[in-house]
Amino acid sequence: xxxxxxxxxxxxxxxxxxxxxxxxxxxxxxxxxxxxxxxxxxxxxxxxxxxxxxxxxxxxxxxxxxxxxxxxxxxxxxxxxxxxxxxxxxxxxxxxxxxxxxxxxxxxxxxx
Amino acid sequence: xxxxxxxxxxxxxxxxxxxxxxxxxxxxxxxxxxxxxxxxxxxxxxxxxxxxxxxxxxxxxxxxxxxxxxxxxxxxxxxxxxxxxxxxxxxxxxxxxxxxxxxxxxxxxxxxxx
Numbered sequence: 585x586x587x588x589x590x591x592x593x594x595x596x597x598x599x600x601x602x603x604x605x606x607x608x609x610x611x612x613x614x615x616x617x618x619x620x621x622x623x624x625x626x627x628x629x630x631x632x633x634x635x636x637x638x639x640x641x642x643x644x645x646x647x648x649x650x651x652x653x654x655x656x657x658x659x660x661x662x663x664x665x666x667x668x669x670x671x672x673x674x675x676x677x678x679x680x681x682x683x684x685x686x687x688x689x690x691x692x693x694x695x696x
Numbered sequence: 697x698x699x700x701x702x703x704x705x706x707x708x709x710x711x712x713x714x715x716x717x718x719x720x721x722x723x724x725x726x727x728x729x730x731x732x733x734x735x736x737x738x739x740x741x742x743x744x745x746x747x748x749x750x751x752x753x754x755x756x757x758x759x760x761x762x763x764x765x766x767x768x769x770x771x772x773x774x775x776x777x778x779x780x781x782x783x784x785x786x787x788x789x790x791x792x793x794x795x796x797x798x799x800x801x802x803x804x805x806x807x808x809x810x
Contacts, residue, residue, distance in 0.1 A: 616798075618798070620801075625787070625804075625806065626803060626804065627702075627789055627801045627802055627803040627804045628740075628789070628791075628801040629801075630798065630800075630801075633798055673739060673740070675740075682728065682793050682799065683730070683742055683745065684730070684740075684742070684791075684799060685742075686732075686739045686740045686741075687739060688738075688739050689738075689739050
């Protein structure tokens with residue numbers, strides 16, 4: 585059974601810092617991995633999608649990497665801003681279905 | 697991108713009543729939709745996969761007679777929480793699978809059972 589873990593569970597940084605969020609998964613036979621952002625009481629916003637054949641994806645200040653063999657992904661946020669404060673979730677898709685298995689989440693607070 | 701809506705955005709009901717939540721894909725057709733539940737400060741847990749024109753597939757531990765799913769058209773799936781109890785209070789989120797793309801998520805429905 586696929587299990588997805590995120591470290592740290594919570595992170596507080598001053599504005600302007602670069603930071604890394606970690607995601608690990610137990611079954612490397614994934615189809616893709618996604619990073620999402622969730623604001624309090626809201627739905628999910630997809631940030632980056634990495635196919636299993638890819639090593640990384642970039643969007644603006646965000647860069648996500650994938651090391652499928654070791655079961656790890658990182659989300660790098662450059663020059664963090666208070667508006668980046670949210671919960672960040674990673675999720676993997678694997679097997680014959682399109683089910684998403686979500687990680688435990690990292691609650692990020694960027695202090696002005 | 698694509699847009700998925702949910703209605704209502706929040707609902708408060710008395711214990712023992714049933715509540716219906718709608719999930720709509722507004723600008724694409726979705727053969728498959730998913731329903732998730734999220735308890736406070738926890739991650740999303742998949743409840744069931746909703747397939748248009750056929751029965752939903754429920755995850756282990758989810759009572760199919762309590763959480764009724766109907767995917768009657770390619771743009772609408774409904775989740776009915778029957779005989780709701782306080783422990784059913786949660787944030788319910790749906791997603792719609794856009795073909796050759798990815799899942800797009802609705803904004804969620806906050807259910808509070810008194």
